[in-house]
Amino acid sequence: MAIISLKNVSKIYRTAAGEQLAALDNVNLEIEEGEFVAVVGESGSGKTTLLNMIGGLDQPTEGSVLVDSHDITSAGDRELSLFRNRSIGFIFQSFHLQPLQTALANVMVPLLFADASWPEARKKSETSLGLVGLADKVNQRANQLSAGQCQRVAIARAIINSPRILLADEPTGNLDVHTGTDIINLLKQINMEQKTTVLLVTHERDVASQAQRMITIKEGLIISDAAIKAEGDENKQ
């Protein structure tokens, strides 16, 4: 059963000159629970807009976005916020951490909106940081961490509420190849172990090829949507 379903979704921006620009044009898409999907495309093709629609950060101009059979396009602010807090984990290219805060304090933020108690929040944050391999960096400030470690903290923050969907927007964009590979492996691990649906936006084909399914977007249209055969599968054949 599809956990994410986009039906005839369009997003039209109005430029400063008054022209209409379609970031997404009548997109139809279904993603099954537990899938690891990569969305590729050039800059400005509509990848991030697609991600924001699914995450409830942005509203489509037309069409509907169903997550777990619930139409989030008709949800109010409070309902959407609760949805983002409980069901969605966001990972961004530029991490968006508070530089003067510790890794623990950064990871804890979603729990503040879930009304968790302080001891519970601390315990869950430490566990989450342990899952991403940063158990020894709990009290380190974000500005004292490397880029790879920062992205791990961001991932720990994204998974702290055990969301059903992880939305990663260019998570390796600011990382070197080696660190980027580590991060993708971490996302794959989360996908495998926690059965979390992962939607990865990237413009790097190498990174996208790590997913189970690749969707290519161009000028707001899905131009291809295909499963990726794993290396092991090819060898078997």
Place this chain on the structure above:
Amino acid sequence: MKTSNRLMLACEGVMTKKVRTFMLGIGVSVGTAALIFLVSLIFGAKAYVDEKVGGIRENLLNVGIKPPPPHNPQPLDDSAYRQLLQIKGETGEVVDVYRELPIAPRPYIKVKNQPANNWLKVVSVDEGLYQNNPDNPIPDFKYRHVEPVDESEITFPEADETEATEEEKDTNFIPVIVPNVFVEALTSFAGDERKSLKQFFDILQGQEPFYVLVQGKGYRCKVVAVDNTVSSWSIAVPFRYGEEWNRHQGEQFPDYKWPNYDRFVVEATDIKHLDDIKEKIAAAGYQPQPTEAQEIGIAVSRGAMYLFLLAVTFCLVIALVSAIGIFNGLSISIMEQAPRIGILRSVGATRTDISSIYLFEAAIIGIVGGIIGLVAAHLLMWGSDIALKDFLSDVTNIRDIQTLFVWSLPEAFYIRTGAVGLGVITSLLAGVGPAYRASCLNPAVVLREG
């Protein structure tokens, strides 16, 4: 989201920009300190003046001649006195009526080392007016026979020639009461007048006698009290002297038309009945007026109120400037922190959460600024109190000022909490706009642009 969590995120936001928070708080501090300082000074100084003016007997009412036209003036004579006493009988609201008789022609007053002059008016007053004062009864103010001396035989022995014990036994004087505004006026002189001021002080404190000259005879007098019911530039003696002295003068000037009473003082049981009594006195054809002390009290209150309004206006201007500063500061802060707002929204913050967090930030600025202002105001008041007391002591000879500011509870508490509260409210009001704008930011846009 729990309020404590909102507060924690607000503190986090404030701590990431400490210098800006401090600078924004300075505006609130200045306003708070200025408000506390000015209001404390105004009310403190008023309290001092009120204390010096003394317990104003608000239940007293002056009764004078109703000015013509169109009214036919009723003379203030014995029949008027009886009529006012009857008003007392009718209403049951008047305790007593006291008479004030001018001595005419105006007697000369002889003070040691000074030429005799008649610049002070001498009146005789019913003793009961002072003896029945519940706040400050003056039992010494009563008639006693004093043998006058010829003007040419008046002497003023030097202070050191008078034994203290003899001074204590000295009862050969007419008791005199002077108005306290008169004392204040005298004490405000300074500089080269110090020597004569010292003499005035000695006279006012009853340490030095003086003489009232009536028909070439000198009556030895001493000030026994200072009271606010005595008119400015007057001195009051017990009523019977007025009758005696006017009788002596009458022998000298048989054709002279002697004046009636200067005024009556009506004492009401309760201030609440004064308006009713005023109406009845006016209906009887006389002019009811507040006493001079009441007028001074009203003037002081009115002056204090004008100063208070001026101070409030001044502080409101500061508050407005502070509010504009906080508005701008928070607006810039929100623009700078837009990605943070985006991330908070992405992890589950509602619009209400975001606006609350920024309102808390504004409140923190207000509270921090208010507390700094409170401390600054106390330091400023402490220093100014010492400096102002020294200054006034040097230039006016007033040495009995305890403080010119409000330090005592509960007034001090109200002024300080009011000022800090105003600072916090100003900050909150200034924060409403930016907080609303923050809540309206599109998280997708700010995350993309951040």
